[in-house]
Amino acid sequence: MQTPEEYEVSQRIGLLIKGLKHKRGMSREDICRHLGIGMRTLDNYLNGVSSFKLGTLMKFADLCRVKLADILDDTEALSRLYPDNMKDKGSILTLLFGSLATAMLFESITLFLLIMLLCYSHKDKNNQCMVAIFVVIYALSNAFGYWLKYFVFPTAANNFIQNVYAFSINLALSLFLLFLIKYRMKFAVLITRGRSSEVFEKSLVEAPLYFLALILAVVDFCALIENFIRNLDRLGMDEEKVKIFWELTFFYDYYEYLKAPLMLLSIALLYAGVLARKSNMQQPQSA
Structure with a gap:
């Protein structure tokens, strides 16, 4: 059984777990995996049946990016993690985008639509080549997503390493997307072996899509850099000097909210490009 003080800490940790689920999309299974304990053990801790071990508390503090003393003394550093103090995520559309994007189902649906x-x-080789570029990118994104979830994350030492893998791969894919869009015509000629004159025509949506891909790359780059800045203490710098950066979580918190609308807008632009080409091809026939 826990002492009253230990039970108070357990209740505090229960609130923090809800905060991690609300803010970072972490399930109880994810948290247990990070702590190296089972679900039943966590339930026993939270229900006051048994006391938290010191090592488990230290791992949980590391997961929350706070000090152990913050959890024990309920300092101001915990306020941003409590579910009642979460920032308003904005409109229903933003909430929808974010909740969908955090699930791998969203990217699977995106790939299916593409x-x-x-x-x-x-019948339109020009736009088909452009769509094919996005199909390749999102197919790779899905493949890497499952690889990260089932092979990398379970063995990663902490969230910092997980984020380095995830943001680096997404940045690489965004840069690859930029490269493919920029040299779309050359790849199209190579694939079609120059048999279709349509691939030499400039796509109406090429410039807007390139701009969207550039924004995606910027978001990925900022998220990666923010992750390093937020974890400078893990890179050997003095914790007391760099702890002011622990609150730097904008791109971490809103990553999916920033990327999901761009992904949907890309599909909308691709579809608009296909419709515009079909309309232009039908006009001479009707005339």
């Missing part, structure tokens, strides 16, 4: 659009534009 494949459907690829089939729909089969």
Whole structure:
């Protein structure tokens, strides 16, 4: 059984777990994996059946990016993690984008829509090549997502390492997307072997899509840099000097909210490009 003081700490940790779920999308299974304990053990801790071990408390403090003393004494550093003090995420649309983007299902649906659009534009080699670029990128994104979830994250030492992997891969994919869009015509000629004159035409949506891809790359880059700045103490710098950066979590907190609308807008632009080409191709026939 826990002492009254220990039970108070357990209740505090219960609130922090809700905060981690609300703010970072972490499930109880994720938290247990980071702490190296089972679900039943965590329940026993939170229900006051048994006391938290010191090592477990230190791991939980590390997960929350606070000091152990903050959890024991309920300092101001915990206020940002409590579920009642979470920042308002904005409109319903923003909440929808964020909740969908945090699930891998969102990228799978995005990939499915792109494949459907690829089939729909089969008579238009110009736009089909552009759609194919996004299909390749999101197929790779899905593959890497499952690789991270099932192979990398379970063995990663902490959230910092997990984020380095995730943000680095996403940045690489965004840069690859920029590269493919910029040299889309050369790749299209190579794939079609120059048999289709349509691939030499400038796509109406190429510039807007390149701009969106650039924004995606900027978001990924900022998230990666922010992750390093927030974890300078893990890189050997004095903790007391760099702890002021622990609150630097904008891109970490809103990463999915920033990227999901851009992904959906890209699909909308691709679809608009296909429709515009179809309309232009039908006008001479009707005339």
